[in-house]
């Protein structure tokens with residue numbers, strides 16, 4: 001099969017298309033023919049570092065988000081059969097090898113793809129939507145009528161978080177550059193702040209913050225929370241995390257790393273099937289242009305998601 005591999009850490013051009021053996025599903029796993037693979041910041045950070053967070057070093061194949069068709073099932077798998085259309089975020093944070101024509105995945109790291117979206121739209125969802133779900137629903141437990149501040153609301157995680165928060169009945173305040181406000185209003189955002197010209201730190205009585213940025217955004221966001229409110233940071237390794245300030249302000253602050261999650265993936269699929277969640281696609285490129293996809297991602301200005309199409 002074809003896959004995108006790298007032998008060293010470095011700039012996007014270290015990514016190269018190679019031929020390698022098709023993986024073989026072991027007990028509890030399925031083999032998926034990949035139709036599309038989503039691209040995430042963790043991919044370009046891992047590529048540049050030349051190391052996964054788990055310590056895995058090159059040569060390796062990047063990519064966690066996959067949408068495709070079950071080709072084969074391993075021993076013990078009852079959830080899927082060959083021919084089923086599935087999507088998910090297998091194995092994270094261990095290497096999953098989604099930038100390839102085939103991947104194996106533990107069966108319960110996948111769910112059925114909703115019929116109302118194609119593989120490109122499905123591959124855009126898993127990691128970013130699971131992150132938003134686990135942050136806002138599982139961790140912050142946002143409630144109907146609450147005010148939720150979503151930073152980088154037009155980004156991969158942010159635009160899905162906006163829709164998930166709306167589907168839970170919350171009011172959404174988003175930060176994004178002005179050119180993206182109309183789009184975010186159409187996704188349901190209630191209040192928008194152009195972070196380049198206005199200070200979101202003037203907000204008060206926010207119930208929950210989704211902090212996708214870190215750095216000085218974290219202490220500034222803590223001050224927007226009501227007493228007992230919660231900030232969920234997506235930057236678990238941010239060295240300056242202000243736990244002491246949260247205590248002083250009588251608010252909660254926590255950091256999460258997304259996990260493979262069958263129930264969460266099913267919740268995401270159900271929202272999609274009901275028409276309450278859709279991924280915006282910033283760019284679609286063929287698998288062989290993964291380096292170009294990373295260059296686009298590293299501009300830190302994507303609106304929605306970048307996806308590699310594998311079967312066209």
Ligand SMILES: NC(=O)c1ccc[n+]([C@@H]2O[C@H](COP(=O)([O-])OP(=O)(O)OC[C@H]3O[C@@H](n4cnc5c(N)ncnc54)[C@H](OP(=O)(O)O)[C@@H]3O)[C@@H](O)[C@H]2O)c1
Pocket residue numbers: 040041042127128131151152153154155156157158175176177178180195212213233234235236256257258297300301302303304
């Ligand atoms: N902990 C976890 O499990 C986890 C999971 C997923 C993602 N993450 C992390 O979360 C971060 C966001 O991920 P992502 O996929 O959403 O990234 P992304 O799609 O690449 O983010 C791009 C977006 O960020 C916006 N942006 C950039 N600087 C901003 C600022 N100062 N204020 C507000 N918006 C800003 C840009 O909008 P403008 O053009 O308007 O600036 C753009 O729309 C990354 O660091 C990623 O590694 C962590």
